[in-house]
Amino acid sequence: MNDSMGRVIDQLREAERVLVITGAGISADSGLPTYRGVGGLYNGHTEDGLPIEAALSGPMLQLNPALCWKYLAEIGRACVAAAPNAGHKAIAELQQRKPGCWLLTQNIDGFHLAAGSPPQRLIEIHGTLWPLFCTGCGRSSDDLTGHLSRPLPPRCDHCGGVLRPPVVLFDELLPEAGLNSLRAQQTQGFDVVLAVGTSASFAYILEPILRTRQNGGFTALIDPSGGELARMVDEHIAAAASDVLPQLVRHIFPD
Ligand SMILES: [Zn+2]
The missing domain is CATH 3.30.1600.10 (SIR2/SIRT2 'Small Domain')
Structure with a gap:
């Protein structure tokens, strides 16, 4: 295990309030x-x-x-x-074992729900198919x-x-309920923000990362390339989510 992985594991293990943000990269590992x-x-x-x-x-x-x-x-x-992969399942397990762990996804495939993420802590900001x-x-x-x-x-x-479908098409507004839910959680703050398979092009992704850093929290990105977001986080793990996330969860909850 390298230093970046070790640091992300330590931070996640200690954290109570966690926001995981996922984008297309996690479902690309499902062949989507x-x-x-x-x-x-x-x-x-x-x-x-x-x-x-x-x-x-x-x-x-x-x-x-x-x-x-x-x-x-x-x-x-x-x-x-297609179907959820080991990355979706690892996030669901993290959420089940950490009651303060929220999930914000850009994806419309419904895989997080199918993998077992609790619906009350899942914000599907672009809707679903x-x-x-x-x-x-x-x-x-x-x-x-x-x-x-x-x-x-x-x-x-x-x-x-x-x-x-209840999906957000181009030229349509993001769902008010999802945005409100995100704002409410953001106000309470996060100890760790973990972005997975996404890029920095949306304000609702950048804001929690920047705010969490300002407030002394820890931020990380898991993505093979990373783009501009890689320069904004504390740690960047340049690898596939379906490989990295199960390893993280195994180390955080070894039992
Ligand atoms: Zn009708």
Whole structure:
């Protein structure tokens, strides 16, 4: 074990208030393409000639639901075919054993919940891909897999309205409830912030890291590359989350 790992283990072992922040990198280890790049499928533009940010946007869902759903369905199919990995499970165990451990994720695949993270301490800041709900009457529909095998966009059995996932599309606002929950926890402060498989491009990721450092807490990043976020944290472990996280948890709770 190297020094960085040892330090992260010591800090996590002692910490009561912990925030784990996860991004696409953790689910990439499950073979899942990332949201924006979707495994490089798009290279910035869709086969319809639109930037992916336009195809997967709130306005496009209203204007041309079939086109928006074409790309939502690709993400949906990738998610239903994949499963949580050892990294998701290690975070769930950390949360189960540390009642002050919160999880903020950018991912929409629902893998943290599936891996056993407690829903009351999980903030899915970009929403999730299911259950779908009707944009007309609001009724929900659980059967994402079934809808993906039928013509798109999926329609409501009750009113015929277009169904959509409770996900934050481009040009849509982040969920107020999630942001409020994050703010409330941030106000109480964190002893440790651990970012996993993410980059620094969002304020809601940068802020807890910078504030925690200012308040004398400890921050770390687990990501093979790291980018600009690597220079903002106390320790950077340049490795895959699905390798590192289970090792961390094994050392923190050796029994
Ligand atoms: Zn409906």
